[in-house]
Amino acid sequence: MVNNFKVLKGDVEAAINIMKEVTKWGRSVGLNVWKDEYLTREKLMISNNEDDFCIGQVSDDNACCMILQWKDTLFWPQEKENEAGYIHKLCVRRKYSGMGLSRKMVEFAIGECKKRNIGYLRLDTGWNKKKLCNLYESLGFKLVGKTLLADRGEFALFEMKIQK
Numbered sequence: 001m002v003n004n005f006k007v008l009k010g011d012v013e014a015a016i017n018i019m020k021e022v023t024k025w026g027r028s029v030g031l032n033v034w035k036d037e038y039l040t041r042e043k044l045m046i047s048n049n050e051d052d053f054c055i056g057q058v059s060d061d062n063a064c065c066m067i068l069q070w071k072d073t074l075f076w077p078q079e080k081e082n083e084a085g086y087i088h089k090l091c092v093r094r095k096y097s098g099m100g101l102s103r104k105m106v107e108f109a110i111g112e113c114k115k116r117n118i119g120y121l122r123l124d125t126g127w128n129k130k131k132l133c134n135l136y137e138s139l140g141f142k143l144v145g146k147t148l149l150a151d152r153g154e155f156a157l158f159e160m161k162i163q164k
Helices: 012-028 101-115 130-138
Strands: 005-009 053-058 061-069 085-092 120-126 142-149 153-161
Touching (some): 005 101, 012 053, 053 101, 120 130, 130 142, 130 153
Antiparallel strands (some): 005 053, 061 085, 120 153, 142 153
16 A cells, blocks of 8 residues: 555656666566657657656655656547547566556556546557557556557557446
């Protein structure tokens, strides 16, 4: 159980720092993680607003982050804006792993969807990333599809229906 947890929105630099830290760790243990060139303010702000960046804090320490969007033209191009919330780059700093922070961030995203009267929460991950696929299923997401991006490979598409 995590005490003193809160989510702040809009701190792009803090989110990028967490993403880079988690990516560096991932590489050190042989995981296929985001490329550094995708983790810059310039690249991330192309399809995001500052408010899309969410930082999870434990006792005022930046512990995890995600991007929460309201349209995703890359992975869900057929879907309309504000039909779903889309989680990207959900990551937890290693010192906070195993504390249920991914669940806390998903719960925050569900709350944001409910405020907007949005009925779905969606995310994607690499098709072969079985641990992440299992994590997302344990959080209540269902595998609903697969997509191929020419320059990045195959991705699993997950969706959660939000109870209103």
